[in-house]
Amino acid sequence: MIPHESDVEKERASLKLWRSWQENLILIAIALCLAFLIRTFIAEPRYIPSDSMLPTLHTGDRLVVEKISYHFHPPITGDIIVFQPPAELQRRGYPKDQAFIKRVIGQPGEVISVASGKVYLNGQPLAEDYIAEPPNQPYQPVKVPEDEFFVMGDNRNDSNDSRYWGFLPRKNVIGRATFRFWPLDRIGFI
Secondary structure (H helix, E strand, C coil): CCCCHHHHHHHHHHHHHHHHHHHHHHHHHHHHHHHHHHHHHCEEEEECCCCCCCCCCCCCCEEEEECCHHHCCCCCCCCEEEECCCHHHHHCCCCCCCCEEEEEEECCCCEEEEECCEEEECCEECCCCCCCCCCCCCEEEEECCCCEEEEECCCCCCCCCHHHHCCEEHHHEEEEEEEEEECHHHCEEC
16 A cells, blocks of 8 residues: 555654654753753852842842862952851751852961951951941951861851851862842942
8 A cells, every 4th residue: 555645744744843852852951961060060150148248249149150260279368259068057057058158368377367347367457348347346366277268258247257157168169259140230240
């Protein structure tokens, strides 16, 4: 029996539709893999959940956190970093996957203190035009250990930071906040 011409047309159309679905599924799989790789190794979006970084960052700001540069060099003083909570914060009930954001104040080997409303780095007051207000509590000098950092929020008097839970291990650093993409009226590099 010879297939009818309309049956051949239907079969061709069905095959064409199947190939189209295959192509779309392959494209979706590639896009998902790329998104996963980019988010895991290159950059990821984050939001600001609290006022601890005022006035630099506001609650609800959306940021891009880049993850590559710290594979080549450590964070430097002044960088705004995103990190996983260290062991002390986890003991206090913060989940391991809850990200924090703070500014690097001290690197390994440096001495940090707070006195008379100023933060001191190696005995010299830091010029901090980015803070909400001067810190209102003194903090005795401490030396930052190897492979750790001292971090503080820009809202010095409303920030859960190294003054309260200790040093941040380098291994906990996720990346550096680089770009604010929301809200649109404050879009730009940080």
